[in-house]
Amino acid sequence: MRILTLVGTIIAQFALGSVYTWSLFNAGLADKLNIPVDNVAFSFGILSLSLAVASSISGKLQERFGVTRVTIAAGVMMGAALLLTSHTSNTAMLYLCAGFLLGFADGTGYLMTMSNCVRWFPERKGTISALAIGAYGLGSLGFKYINLALLEHSGLSQTFVFWGVIAAALVIVGGLLMTDAPMQSSNSTQTNSDNDFSLRQAMSRPQFWMLAVIFLTVCMSGLYVIGVAKDIGEQYANLSFAIAANAVAVIAMANLGGRLMLGVLSDKIARIRVVSIALLASIAGIGLLLFTEMTMTNFYIALGCIAFSFGGTITVYPSLVSDFFGLNNLTKNYGAIYLGFGIGSLLGSLIAAAFGGFAATFYVILGLLVLSLLMSLTVKTPQLHTQAA
Structure with a gap:
């Protein structure tokens, strides 16, 4: 079944x-x-x-x-x-x-x-x-x-x-x-279903908002850069149309690679550590765009790092949310965090309009990525029986 x-x-x-x-x-x-x-x-x-x-x-x-x-x-x-x-x-x-x-x-x-x-x-x-x-x-x-x-x-x-x-x-x-998945029993050794948070309980914990900020940041950086990749190549990096247009293929391969590689890796090490790896990749990509000479190689590597991070994070996050807040209410708990995808898809463009161009937007994204990395390194799994902080 x-x-x-x-x-x-x-x-x-x-x-x-x-x-x-x-x-x-x-x-x-x-x-x-x-x-x-x-x-x-x-x-x-x-x-x-x-x-x-x-x-x-x-x-x-x-x-x-x-x-x-x-x-x-x-x-x-x-x-x-x-x-x-x-x-x-x-x-x-x-x-x-x-x-x-x-x-x-x-x-x-x-x-x-x-x-x-x-x-x-x-x-x-x-x-x-x-x-x-x-x-x-x-x-x-x-x-x-x-x-x-x-x-x-x-x-x-x-x-x-x-x-x-x-x-x-x-x-x-x-x-x-498809068939509806059964509710996980509280005595299961394979899940932490005795730690299932309702959406209200999850949102009362600081960990929920830390995960939400991390997710929004990765979505904003990924969706913004992917959405204007050709323009970044032509207008920011001063590369030819052909080189800039080929970025679409680089992004597609890196995105899929991030989904498969980090998804499988997340069954072998702590998923929050996988997200930290993804954040480091995105920081490296934005850093290349900001602080190196924009050759074709650097441009492709930068976009590849950002797309790899975005694809991997999107893949790992549902399971990460279930690690923190349980499986039985996963659709509702991750659904609330997933609002960051829609917000992030618009936020990058709004920041670019407000601060004037690619470089200023990259600096804002870099700052948010560093903050998100620090949160990913310090956030701890909550316990249902403890009081919210």
Whole structure:
């Protein structure tokens, strides 16, 4: 039963990861709607925020309706959102359909299915997270070629229709294979389920907020740098368009490598130490951008370090949160922390606008990363029977 759940989770995660091909459609939608590309790209920021909000409430939906029904509903909503996007005629409709609805569908399925799968394998939490979230990352790569082929042969509007049908079908099939994970018994030797915190109990502990700040910082640094990597290469590092554009491939490989390597490593050493390693990698990457001459090699290494850190942290964090606050309420507890993904996706751009450019933003990110590293080295696992500090 848990093997079928794992297979279903991987299938669904692959389809859900397809939203990260959004940049393929920016130019075409800008021409269709006769608006600047930046306005179209902002829909992805809305998507990220909506995804994070949906993730934070998906645990309650699972409790009421079960993982299969909620996953099927997410697949149907994802297909409907993309179908409506194919008929978009103005910016408001674009933000509603491709931003809010698509992000909400994706977030509802993403965190819930992954957390449910992790609870089925308490003895291999890091490895299972790596498989599930690795499938999510591979979805962006696989659908890049699917959507490029569709754009070439079917045009913009029809591509959204076909994308919606394919993604919805995969998510629904995945949902049908899933079963809700059983509650962990208090006498289990493989889990610390006698230390299960409710969301309210978790949020009353300083450790919750320390983990939340660390997660937000890594998401902000990763999403900001990944989102403007080509611009950093051309405008900040003064590299050619070709070199800057190739950064996409470097980021994809480093991101996937971080997910797989740090995910597996987190089953062998303390997960908070894995997060410390990820933070050191990101600090090294930002340091290269700030304090070294921007050659092609240094540029690629810097982006690789940041993408490796981001991918690895995203993978390890669900299991890390379960180490701190238990498995049984993982979806709700991690869902609240996962709001940092949506906030971080916007915060980097806001900091860049407020402080004026790449270098100032990198200094802010570096300071937050150092603070997060110190917190990762000092935070201790809370005990449920102790009073909140």
